[in-house]
Amino acid sequence: MTGAGFFRAAGVLAAKDLSIEWRTREGLSAMVLFSLIVLVVFSFAFDLATIKQLGPARLVPGILWTTLAFAGVVGFTRSFQVEARRDSMTALLLAPVDRGALFAGKSLSNLVQLLLLEVVVVPLSAIFFGYDLFAILWPMSVVVFLHTFGLAEMGTLLGAVAAKVGRGEALLSTLLFPVTMPLFISAVKCTNAVLDGKELSSVSNWLLIAVGFDLLFLFVGLLTFEYVVEE
Amino acid sequence: MTSGQSKGTLALTGLVLIAMFVAIWMVFQYVPNERVMGPVQRIFYFHVPAAMITFLSVFLLMASSITYLWTRNKRWDRISLASTEIGLMFCTLVLITGPIWAKAAWGVWWTWEARLTTTLILWLLLAGCLMVRGYAQNQDLGARLASVLGIIAALDVVIVYKAVHWWRGQHPIVFKSGEKNPLAPEMYTTFMYCIGVFMALFLLMMILRVAVLSLEERTQALAERRTGELS
Incomplete structure (x- = not known):
């Protein structure tokens, strides 16, 4: 399979997922509402005095990333439920494209949905x-x-594993959270630095961990996705 | 397993049993008390070898998972399953012996220190591999999914360690490369001896577990043939 064919297949799959999402808006609305609830729960978990005392730089990173990770699990599970509904996963597998392209496409659509959620x-x-x-808009976006990139690709790969054994969010969370722990630590550290008004260069080693995680597991996902989805 | 092989295994079992008693004698009688930490330091002679075996299992898990996906030879999957289980067991031992020592030395049962956290996450990852096997509808699917998870887990542990190390560190490092070994000769002998005994124990458990797994598969195949003949 040529390189161009790979990217086209991934793009087509992502576009298909996103257009389904655009027409129903089921997944994204569920994720947004869920995140809103988690944020509210967190604001009750810490009383007002604690929130004031700790300040946003200490408090927000943990709350924000826990919320996003939980909401992500909702989205990743849905991404494969959509395929299970009419057994369209079988049709996807019959398509003459590299299985890695399926992974790339699914990851891309999950990434886009997570980014929309984050907006x-x-x-x-x-x-x-x-x-x-x-x-802090610019460093925060970076x-x-x-x-989110690493979270989306790992969520896609492990979401496929959980879907394959017919288990939903519970199994996905148990698999996803330990694996993404380094990403989570790094996310909290970096967000904390950004909220403290520090330069991104002060957390360059953490960004390196994040980029390393993203690239390593992108590679692993592309290579192993076919073993997860094969019949 | 042929009778020659089982005789060999029996001999190894006896050897490990005796060696283990000798190890216990050495740990409690032969080595002197550590000057600062006192008798509680003796737990190191079991704690550290157990940790080594845990990481050896993870390495074996990764190697056998890759080989299984490559060759689809069931023998590699048996090794992969056995190393997951044995790894999980030794990991549990590490997580039990560690806090016993920590309570005496640091005054707390648990602290979010680099190696402790890494070990805990590794425990969760290994448990995840076994969980997915349990959920899978058939053995082949379970083997495939667990292999993918095994590869992810082994790679992830490296990143987890790096991340948690930057996040926090207070674990004692007894052996630093390039430095003269700080242990008393009796301590060093006991330590090395215990590593040897644990390696032998690991080997024995590996042989037994793989043999049991292959027997299980054979009985299952026989039972299936029998049902086929009857119907």
């Missing part, structure tokens, strides 16, 4: 926990994108 959730966290998002 809502990150400003919401700024409103709820009181920090100036506009002042940090959010780099960590």
Whole structure:
């Protein structure tokens, strides 16, 4: 299979998933509502005095990434439920494309959906926990994108595993959270630095972990996805 | 397993049993007390070898998982399953002996330190591999999914360790490369001896577990043939 064919197949699959999502808006609305609820639960988990005392730089990174990881699980599970409904996964597998392209396409659509979710959730966290998002928009975007990338690809790969054995969110969470732990630590550290007004270069080793994770598991996902989905 | 092989296994079992008693004698009688930590330091002679075996199992898990996906020879999957189980068992031992020592030395049962956290995450990853096998509708699917997870787990542990190391560190490092070995000669002998005994124990468990797995498969195949003949 040629390189161009690979990217085209991945693009077509991602476009298909996203257009289904655009027409139903089921997944994204579920993820947004779920995130909103988690954010509200967190604001109750810490009382007002604690929130004021800790300040957003200490509090928001953990809350934000826990929310995104939970909401991500909802999205990843759905991404394969859509295929299971009319057994369209079988049709996808029959298509004469590289299985890696299926992984790339699914990951891409999951990434886009997570990023759309973040466009809502990150400003919401700024409103709820009181920090100036506009002042740190650029470094915040870099940090959010780099960590969402790894979350999306790992969520896609493990989401396929969970779907394959007919288990949903519970199994996916048990598999996904330990694996993405380095990404999670890095995300919290980087977001913390950004909220503290520090330069991104001060957390360059963490960004390196995130990029390393993203690239390594992109490679692993492309290579192993066929073993997960094969009949 | 032929009778020659089982005689060999029986001999190894006896050898490991005796060697283990000698190890216990050495740990409690032969080695002197550590000057600062006192008798509780003796747990190191079991704790450290157990940790080594855990990581050896993970390495074997990765190697056998890759080979299984490559060759689809069931023998590699048996090794992969056995190393997951044995790894999980030794990992549990590490997580039990560690806090016993930590309570005496650091005054707390648990601390979110680099190696502790890595070991805990590794435990979760290995448990995930076994969980997916349990959920899979058939053995082949379970083997395939567990192999993919095994590869992910082994690669992930390296990143987890790096990440958690930067995040926090306070674990004692007894052996630093390039430094003169700081242990008393009796301690060093006991330590090396215990590593040897644990390696032998690992080998024995591996042989037994793989043999049991292959017997299980044979009985299952026989039972299936029998049902086929009857119907």
